[in-house]
Amino acid sequence: xxxxxxxxxxxxxxGTAQGIVFIYETKKIEIFQxxxxxxxxxxxxxxxxxxxxxxxQELINIQKRINQExxxxxxxxxxxxxxxxxxxxxxxxxxxxxxxxxxxxxxxYHQVINDYAEKLNASKDQYLKERVADIWDVGxxxxxxxxxxxxxxxxxxxxxxxxxxxxxxxSEATLINPKNVVGIATEAGxxxxxxxxxxxxxxxxxxxxxxxxxxxIENGENVIIDGDRGILIKNPSxxxxxxxxxxxxxxxxxxxxxxxxxxxxxxTRDGRYIDVSANIEFFSEYTHAKKYGAEGIGxxxxxxxxxxxxxxxxxxxxxxxxxxxxxxxKPHPVIIRTYDLGGDKIFADYHEANPFLGWxxxxxxxxxxxxxxxxxxAILRASVxxxxxxxxxxxxxxxxxxxxxxxxxxxxxxxxxxRIDFDEEIQFGIMVETPSAALMSAHLAQQVDFFSIGSNxxxxxxxxxxxxxxxxxQLFDHFHPAVLHLIKKIVDAGHQSHIWVGxxxxxxxxxxxxxxxxxxNIDELSMNPxxxxxxxxxxxxxxxxxxxxxxxxxxxxxTALEVKxxxxxxxxxxxxDIEKVIK
Amino acid sequence: xxxxxxxxxxxxxLHALPASRFVxxxxxxxxxxxxxxxxxxxxxxxxxxxxxxACEKGSKVILVCNGKDEKEASKALRKILEGxxx
Numbered sequence: 057x058x059x060x061x062x063x064x065x066x067x068x069x070x071g072t073a074q075g076i077v078f079i080y081e082t083k084k085i086e087i088f089q090x091x092x093x094x095x096x097x098x099x100x101x102x103x104x105x106x107x108x109x110x111x112x113q114e115l116i117n118i119q120k121r122i123n124q125e126x127x128x129x130x131x132x133x134x135x136x137x138x139x140x141x142x143x144x145x146x147x148x149x150x151x152x153x154x155x156x157x158x159x160x161x162x163x164x165y166h167q168v169i170n171d172y173a174e175k176l177n178a179s180k181d182q183y184l185k186e187r188v189a190d191i192w193d194v195g196x197x198x199x200x201x202x203x204x205x206x207x208x209x210x211x212x213x214x215x216x217x218x219x220x221x222x223x224x225x226x227s228e229a230t231l232i233n234p235k236n237v238v239g240i241a242t243e244a245g246x247x248x249x250x251x252x253x254x255x256x257x258x259x260x261x262x263x264x265x266x267x268x269x270x271x272x273i274e275n276g277e278n279v280i281i282d283g284d285r286g287i288l289i290k291n292p293s294x295x296x297x298x299x300x301x302x303x304x305x306x307x308x309x310x311x312x313x314x315x316x317x318x319x320x321x322x323x324t325r326d327g328r329y330i331d332v333s334a335n336i337e338f339f340s341e342y343t344h345a346k347k348y349g350a351e352g353i354g355x356x357x358x359x360x361x362x363x364x365x366x367x368x369x370x371x372x373x374x375x376x377x378x379x380x381x382x383x384x385x386k387p388h389p390v391i392i393r394t395y396d397l398g399g400d401k402i403f404a405d406y407h408e409a410n411p412f413l414g415w416x417x418x419x420x421x422x423x424x425x426x427x428x429x430x431x432x433x434a435i436l437r438a439s440v441x442x443x444x445x446x447x448x449x450x451x452x453x454x455x456x457x458x459x460x461x462x463x464x465x466x467x468x469x470x471x472x473x474x475r476i477d478f479d480e481e482i483q484f485g486i487m488v489e490t491p492s493a494a495l496m497s498a499h500l501a502q503q504v505d506f507f508s509i510g511s512n513x514x515x516x517x518x519x520x521x522x523x524x525x526x527x528x529x530q531l532f533d534h535f536h537p538a539v540l541h542l543i544k545k546i547v548d549a550g551h552q553s554h555i556w557v558g559x560x561x562x563x564x565x566x567x568x569x570x571x572x573x574x575x576x577n578i579d580e581l582s583m584n585p586x587x588x589x590x591x592x593x594x595x596x597x598x599x600x601x602x603x604x605x606x607x608x609x610x611x612x613x614x615t616a617l618e619v620k621x622x623x624x625x626x627x628x629x630x631x632x633d634i635e636k637v638i639k
Numbered sequence: 640x641x642x643x644x645x646x647x648x649x650x651x652x653l654h655a656l657p658a659s660r661f662v663x664x665x666x667x668x669x670x671x672x673x674x675x676x677x678x679x680x681x682x683x684x685x686x687x688x689x690x691x692x693a694c695e696k697g698s699k700v701i702l703v704c705n706g707k708d709e710k711e712a713s714k715a716l717r718k719i720l721e722g723x724x725x
Binding site for chain 1: 652654658659662663681682684685686687688690691693695
């Protein structure tokens with residue numbers, strides 16, 4: 057009996073599953089050089105033309121599927137691939153060389169593609185360099201078709217598979233069939249990769265970024281994937297399998313019990329209305345938000361627009377996505393957050409020692425004004441729906457808000473002069489996620505229409521802990537009294553200036569945190585859609601005076617552990633319903 | 640034959656997306672379309688050709704349209720290069 061082993065990665069899509077490993081890899085292609093007899097040259101050229109035609113159909117089908125999934129015409133990046141494929145310059149060159157060199161189509165085509173790839177690679181332009189991936193994507197497809205190889209297709213995996221891959225390309229990720237795929241594990245990728253987004257959209261448990269995965273796993277192995285804890289368990293013991301089965305059963309029962317709460321209004325037992333909204337990353341997730349009973353989108357992360365496209369989407373493309381989301385969510389509000397991208401995501405040759413303290417989010421936007429203004433225009437145009445609010449990430453100084461505001465007003469003026477409609481009353485808010493913004497929140501509040509507390513980053517920056525670092529991740533705790541005191545300060549400052557204050561971080565979805573947050577007078581909780589029914593249940597069990605008392609008590613403790621112990625104790629004593637959902 | 644020098648004003652230069660729009664538009668016309676930059680000449684109906692020209696925003700290209708519908712072609716393609724087509 058082989059021993060159980062646990063591989064750690066990044067949890068990107070919740071849930072657990074047991075299944076059989078299906079290794080998905082693009083097969084290596086070996087290109088042989090063969091002479092072709094003159095009488096067969098015509099056939100060889102025809103064979104080449106047919107492969108190109110077949111590949112074109114494949115790409116068109118993929119494009120259709122992506123657009124269907126996203127709901128708007130977004131897969132334009134495949135247009136470029138289709139054009140590269142049917143490029144007359146390439147095709148003519150290949151045909152001519154087959155005829156003159158009397159060699160097989162695979163060999164010639166591979167050489168021609170290689171020449172172009174090298175030419176682009178030598179370019180100084182970063183964007184062009186990145187198109188090399190597109191050319192090879194297309195080239196490999198044609199070569200596989202020429203060689204009669206199947207594209208190891210993710211569509212055809214057997215039932216009950218945990219798909220294991222080094223990486224899954226965006227076009228392939230879209231083809232994942234949720235009927236057969238019970239889990240996904242990859243070596244590359246992170247929270248915002250296309251694989252992660254697709255997994256979440258399809259509600260398939262996924263763990264990405266597992267180091268050395270491909271060398272440590274084999275086809276047909278029995279594994280458990282745990283998208284809550286971010287682990288993949290090889291050869292799980294029978295005890296382990298049993299434990300997961302029971303936990304899953306319990307989870308299912310709980311989800312069923314909680315689901316009716318989704319449709320109920322998010323009111324405390326004594327009648328205070330609290331906005332409960334959804335954090336989403338991907339346009340199509342709005343269906344989850346609706347299904348689970350969100351009162352709006354509290355955070356629409358826009359990074360995926362950039363990352364899926366491997367480049368900045370045009371104003372038009374962005375507008376289409378923002379506008380479609382606003383339309384579908386009406387009359388509920390949609391808060392669109394401008395790019396929270398690290399500099400390294402935009403410029404491949406940009407590296408820094410400390411990305412979390414570096415050139416990211418609003419800092420990048422304020423330096424790359426064309427890029428920033430394009431996004432502002434797209435958001436403003438979508439605001440004609442009257443339910444769009446705009447939010448800026450990672451504000452750490454007063455000057456930043458002043459600058460953002462100035463640019464925002466300028467863009468509005470430009471739109472007006474071009475007679476382009478937008479909502480003049482659009483709310484303008486910021487994420488409060490740095491200690492400096494929290495401490496200065498009384499001043500910041502006078503410049504904005506709302507605050508949204510990003511509790512994950514606020515915790516990380518306040519405690520000085522990188523949660524990704526395993527050695528110290530136990531120090532990361534958003535129940536730390538230091539964090540709670542800052543949250544109180546932010547809410548109080550906001551209310552003094554008569555603006556509303558929300559919280560969008562994992563804390564918002566934690567059932568033991570909700571009474572505390574309500575006691576601190578938070579006006580809105582934004583969370584991943586699936587947690588919404590549970591949050592509403594908790595809200596409906598508590599009253600404002602009870603939660604204020606809880607908050608007051610919680611603020612008196614010295615450690616995170618004391619806070620959590622107290623919260624558990626009080627819930628055990630007073631709120632048996634809430635206790636049922638605590639893990 | 641219509642030959643004109645155009646400054647690329649498209650936000651992203653003539654990158655994959657505008658380049659695909661350019662090629663798709665060029666293909667609609669009968670006229671031959673040629674782009675010249677720094678002495679390098681490529682077919683305006685080939686995306687690979689256009690990409691290898693590496694036209695950044697602000698760079699200058701010569702657009703040549705030759706054929707029955709050269710007027711219309713030239714007008715439509717100019718718009719794309721100047722980022723005015725959307």
